[in-house]
Amino acid sequence: MGRKVLVGLLVLVMLGTIAISQRHKILIPLITSGTQISQLLDANPVPGGQPFGDENHFSIVQLDAKTYAIAEPYSWARNVNYLVLGDSRALLFDAGVGHYDIRPVVASLTDLPVTFMPSHFHYDHTGQGTWAKIAIVDLPHVRERADGNLLQPTWGEHLGDGEGIDMPTWNVTEWVKPNSLIDLGNRELLLIYTPGHTSNSVSLLDVQRQVMFSGDFISDGGLLNSMFPTARLGDYLQSADKVLDRTNAMQEIIFRGAHASPANTIPNSSRDDLQTLRDQLIEIREGRLQGQGPYPVVYKIAEGMLLNTESAFLQNWDPTYPDDHEVH
Numbered sequence: 275m276g277r278k279v280l281v282g283l284l285v286l287v288m289l290g291t292i293a294i295s296q297r298h299k300i301l302i303p304l305i306t307s308g309t310q311i312s313q314l315l316d317a318n319p320v321p322g323g324q325p326f327g328d329e330n331h332f333s334i335v336q337l338d339a340k341t342y343a344i345a346e347p348y349s350w351a352r353n354v355n356y357l358v359l360g361d362s363r364a365l366l367f368d369a370g371v372g373h374y375d376i377r378p379v380v381a382s383l384t385d386l387p388v389t390f391m392p393s394h395f396h397y398d399h400t401g402q403g404t405w406a407k408i409a410i411v412d413l414p415h416v417r418e419r420a421d422g423n424l425l426q427p428t429w430g431e432h433l434g435d436g437e438g439i440d441m442p443t444w445n446v447t448e449w450v451k452p453n454s455l456i457d458l459g460n461r462e463l464l465l466i467y468t469p470g471h472t473s474n475s476v477s478l479l480d481v482q483r484q485v486m487f488s489g490d491f492i493s494d495g496g497l498l499n500s501m502f503p504t505a506r507l508g509d510y511l512q513s514a515d516k517v518l519d520r521t522n523a524m525q526e527i528i529f530r531g532a533h534a535s536p537a538n539t540i541p542n543s544s545r546d547d548l549q550t551l552r553d554q555l556i557e558i559r560e561g562r563l564q565g566q567g568p569y570p571v572v573y574k575i576a577e578g579m580l581l582n583t584e585s586a587f588l589q590n591w592d593p594t595y596p597d598d599h600e601v602h
Contacts, residue, residue: 294588298430298503306436310373313348318538320345326382331374334383335540338483340461343530343540344379346370351398352495352534354541356487357383358478360458364388365409367478367487368532369401372439376401389448391456393489393532394475395427396502397434400442409456411467411476412449415594420446430503431474452476452598463487468517470500470510473594479520484527486517492548493531494541500583501570507555507583508591514552516599521545535578550576558583559591 313331323333323345335343340359346352355368357380364386370376380388391409392399410416410425419425423446432441450456452467456478464479471490478487490499491513500510521527529548531541554575557563565571570582583589593599 297588302433302436302502308435308438310437311350314350314352315348317347317352318536320347320534320538320540323347323538326379327374332370332376332379333538334379337530337540341483341485342383344370344376345534345538345540346374347534347538349398352536352538353398354530354532354534355399356530357388358458358461358463358480358487359384359386360461362386362459365456365458365463365478366390368393368399368489369403371398371437372400372402372434373437374401375403377403391450391476391478393477393487393491394472395431396472396490397432397437397439399489399532400427400432400434402439407447408444409448409450410444410446411465411474412451413467413474416474417449423447423449431472433502466517466520467595467598468513469506469594470513471498471505472502473504473506473509475513477517481524484524486521486527486529488529488541488543489532491517491531492529492543492551493533494535494539494543495531495533496535496578496580498551498575498579498581500581505583506590506592506594507558508593511552511555511559511591512593512599512601514548514555515601518545518548518552519599519602547576547579551579551581554581558589561586 320333323335326332333345333347342357344355349371353370355370358365364384389407389409390405425446426443450465454465456463466477468477468491469475500507527545529543565573573581575581
């Protein structure tokens with residue numbers, strides 16, 4: 275083999291390696307415009323929802339006496355955020371897409387002091403504006419880069435430049451360790467670390483009401499995603515198995531995810547849905563379930579449930595924290 279040919283092959287290999295390692299920074303700008311994605315003008319109304327605001331961007335559904343779903347039916351992602359009330363304070367789990375301010379909606383529903391907590395750091399969950407109280411999951415790889423209590427998501431954690439949204443800087447007032455209780459006053463939420471969609475994803479379990487607010491871990495939106503930066507299929511499998519264990523005594527538990535179905539119903543997934551996801555992830559890992567497409571690869575988990583992920587040679591089946599839970 276001639277020297278020029280060898281050098282050419284080495285250059286191609288180097289370029290390929292760089293392209294793979296930087297694939298998200300190459301692909302995401304190609305599929306986004308850097309400006310706000312248009313509203314879905316023909317979206318279905320939220321069943322039982324009360325529109326809020328001049329543009330009716332938000333729709334409020336009262337789930338029980340102390341729990342509200344704040345939906346965004348016209349958003350491309352059909353986000354659903356949750357306001358959870360205790361006796362002494364409230365917690366807002368996700369704050370929606372950053373082009374719309376959810377704070378007036380929250381102020382219309384409660385006079386309690388509100389703590390904002392994102393299910394993960396993607397921009398369509400972190401909203402806009404500042405909060406007096408912010409709770410963030412206390413993970414080593416997150417906490418170690420905080421400047422005291424100031425934390426800014428990384429580019430890959432936030433991805434807001436896809437819609438021209440700047441990364442926020444949070445003044446964290448409450449660092450919550452996994453498996454810790456958040457006390458709202460006569461109501462407690464258990465924080466469970468549920469990575470897979472991202473490496474900082476969390477869910478909140480209300481044992482008394484047998485409901486889990488699950489972010490993008492599992493939702494009714496029809497499409498689960500484990501292909502963006504920090505996502506790992508090994509984390510997804512670990513999370514699904516862990517939550518099944520944790521909810522074994524709660525067979526009727528409801529999972530309230532962060533994205534509605536095209537019908538814009540408030541997410542209402544079941545433990546059977548989670549069991550199916552867990553079993554199908556094992557099938558993917560073992561090569562028995564085949565996906566469609568080169569990139570992303572789309573796996574049919576169940577009727578109405580798809581999983582976007584990366585090609586097999588890019589899939590990472592090692593969990594971020596192996597000691598967190600051993601998959602059965």
